[in-house]
Amino acid sequence: MSATAPPAVRASGPVAPVRHRWLILAVLCLAQVIVVLDNTVLTVAIPVLTTELDATTGDVQWMINAYALVLCGLLLSAGSAADRYGRRRMLLAGLVLFGVGSLAAGLARTGGQLIAARAGMGVGGALLVTATLAVAMQVFQGADRQRAIGLWAATSALGFAAGPPVGGAILAHLPWQAVFLVNLPVVLVCLLAVRALVPESRDPRGGRPDVGGVLLSTAGLTGIVWAIIAGPDLGWGAPAVLGAAGAGIVLLAGFVLWERRIPDPMLDMDLFRHRRFVGAVSGVVLITFGATGALFLLTQHLQFIRGYTAWEAGLRMVPFALSIVVLNVAGVAAALIRRLGVPAAIAVGMVLLAAGLALITHAPGDGYPVLLAGLLVMGAGCALANPAIVEAVMSAIPAEKAGAGAGVDGTMTELGGSLGIAVLGAVLNARFGALLPAALAGAGSFPAALAAARTEDERGLVSDAFRVALETGQTVGAVAVLVGGLVAAGLIRRAERAG
Numbered sequence: 001m002s003a004t005a006p007p008a009v010r011a012s013g014p015v016a017p018v019r020h021r022w023l024i025l026a027v028l029c030l031a032q033v034i035v036v037l038d039n040t041v042l043t044v045a046i047p048v049l050t051t052e053l054d055a056t057t058g059d060v061q062w063m064i065n066a067y068a069l070v071l072c073g074l075l076l077s078a079g080s081a082a083d084r085y086g087r088r089r090m091l092l093a094g095l096v097l098f099g100v101g102s103l104a105a106g107l108a109r110t111g112g113q114l115i116a117a118r119a120g121m122g123v124g125g126a127l128l129v130t131a132t133l134a135v136a137m138q139v140f141q142g143a144d145r146q147r148a149i150g151l152w153a154a155t156s157a158l159g160f161a162a163g164p165p166v167g168g169a170i171l172a173h174l175p176w177q178a179v180f181l182v183n184l185p186v187v188l189v190c191l192l193a194v195r196a197l198v199p200e201s202r203d204p205r206g207g208r209p210d211v212g213g214v215l216l217s218t219a220g221l222t223g224i225v226w227a228i229i230a231g232p233d234l235g236w237g238a239p240a241v242l243g244a245a246g247a248g249i250v251l252l253a254g255f256v257l258w259e260r261r262i263p264d265p266m267l268d269m270d271l272f273r274h275r276r277f278v279g280a281v282s283g284v285v286l287i288t289f290g291a292t293g294a295l296f297l298l299t300q301h302l303q304f305i306r307g308y309t310a311w312e313a314g315l316r317m318v319p320f321a322l323s324i325v326v327l328n329v330a331g332v333a334a335a336l337i338r339r340l341g342v343p344a345a346i347a348v349g350m351v352l353l354a355a356g357l358a359l360i361t362h363a364p365g366d367g368y369p370v371l372l373a374g375l376l377v378m379g380a381g382c383a384l385a386n387p388a389i390v391e392a393v394m395s396a397i398p399a400e401k402a403g404a405g406a407g408v409d410g411t412m413t414e415l416g417g418s419l420g421i422a423v424l425g426a427v428l429n430a431r432f433g434a435l436l437p438a439a440l441a442g443a444g445s446f447p448a449a450l451a452a453a454r455t456e457d458e459r460g461l462v463s464d465a466f467r468v469a470l471e472t473g474q475t476v477g478a479v480a481v482l483v484g485g486l487v488a489a490g491l492i493r494r495a496e497r498a499g
Contacts, residue, residue: 018139020197025140025148027193028132029155031095034186035125036156039068040163041179044310048176049114058233059111065229066115070122071129072414073222077214079130079407080266083203087134087403091194094127099187105180117180126410133406137394138201147334149394150387154321154328157382161314161321164299168311203400210266216255217266221411223248228418232425267404271397275495280392283488284409285416287350287389290484291382293420294357294477297428301470304446305463306366319372323379324386333383342388343493349385350485353378357478361471385485392492420477428473435465 018024042049042064049055049063082090101121108114133152140148170178227245234241259265271277295317302313327333337345356378363370390409397405432446437458440449446466453459 018199021139021144021148023193024197025136025151027190027197028136029152030186031091031128031190032132032152033155033159033162034183035071035098035128036159037163037166038121038125038183040160040314041167042163044164044167044314045171045176045179048171049111052176053108053111053114055111059115061233062115063111063118066118067122067125068414068418069222069225069229070119071125072225072411072418073218074123074126075130075410075414076217076221076267076404076407078126079134079403079405079410080210080214082127082131082134082403082406083401084209086200086202087131087138088194088198088200090127090403091131091135091198092191094124094131095187095191095194096124097121098124098128099184099191100124102180102183102187106177108177129410130403130406133390133394133409134402135198135201137399137402137405139199143334143338146337146387146391147328147331149390150328150333150337150383151325153386153390154325154383157324157379157386158321160295161317164311164314165318168309168314171311203403205400208264210259210262210264212258212262213255213266216251216258220248220251220255221415223251225415225418228415228422231422232429236426267408268401274396275498276392276492277396279488279491279495280389280396281408281412282491283346283389283484284393284412285419286484286487287353287385287481288413288416289420289423290477290480290482291353291420292417293424294474294481296421297424297470297473297477298357298360300428300446301467301474305467305470316368316371317375320375320379320382323376324383327380327383328387333387336384337388337391342392343489343496345388346385346392346492347485347489349381349383349388350481350489352381353385354381354478354482354485356381357474357481361474361478389488392488420480424473424477427476428469431472432466432469435468437461 046060049060053059055063078090078094098121101117101119101124104120105114105117108117133149136148136152137145167179170182223244225248227241227248230244231238231241236242256269259267259269299310299313299317302308302316303310306313308316340348356374356376359377360371360374363374393409393412394402394405397408432449436449440452440458440462446462449462449466450459453462
């Protein structure tokens, strides 16, 4: 066997187990974790970026959001490219683009250069998110596949939670450029390992490139995600926000019509006739809506109410991610999913996640033990539900379309998470504004209201108003998680019985 050209496997999966498959999974998870980590790692660098790059608040916002915007807009196209042109090839391309983008970000000297570099990293990130999951679906079979999906999903949770503490640790000793340059050795290791270990696979039917589908889906998703990101700042009724959202919806409608007419669509619209697929996709959106939004509010609670810095808050949330990783590495989550079945595993997992959020939000006492207990319950729920919902999405799609399945899963995850942050953030702001004293009613945020308060009593009222508003938002998130989990489980259960 050549060290740089592993044998190809058939698109429907290898007949015999792939050699070094667990080592391959380790490489895939390492690539996935740096993609997810770069979504949150910049949150602790805002003061430094504002000072050293002379950046405005808007500049900093897009330094953070340009990455997620491009990544989400390209996920469907990236998944289709992986199926058509080879999953190993797209994995290598994603690593190269992500590495080049990281280098450009580390060398940036202006806010505009950093925003452009972050957008370039998003292109590589979209290829990596879809190709890593699609490759895992090809090299694992049976019970091993379920465990592999669990570990892949666990790395996403680890990357999300590890971003602030990792960024804080780097900034404590090194310049801000190191936040991006640290990606380069990881990318190099992954490139070498992928070339040596990962077998090539693709859809054997191939087909002509769906250029129209790529353009319509990318533009439509970008418009919708931009509107979701910009809405809280510009106002949901702002012409730019309404225009972007409306254009995105029209373009996605055009994408659906286009895909139904061409012989080789990048996404088969007949999939939406299958209850299992619809249930799984609905569950991804609803679950990530509640979970991501509630976790976003929890980080604000830790920073603004408990007084932690961003990286200290992230450090205290690490047990949440570690519990997911431990339960998946030990095989506990995969064993429970096999025992319960996918629908029940989703339902039980989301009940645990909602219960953990409720415990953190409403349990008496502000000590860390209560927070830790809630995080561990939440982690157990995610460890069970996340692999089950990914398995439900991927198993509803033919094996030769694994890249398309990964693109759908990633897109729905990003959309659900963005909506969760925007909607629950709007709930928080509305409740906070309603509870503020009349003299401070014009304050647009908690820091602004606190700064405008003239007496200690007013500051206390502002803090109490923000705490109650956070509780309201987190409660709405817990309910959304619970409802989303039960709806997804019910739809998938019905599909199994009908099938």
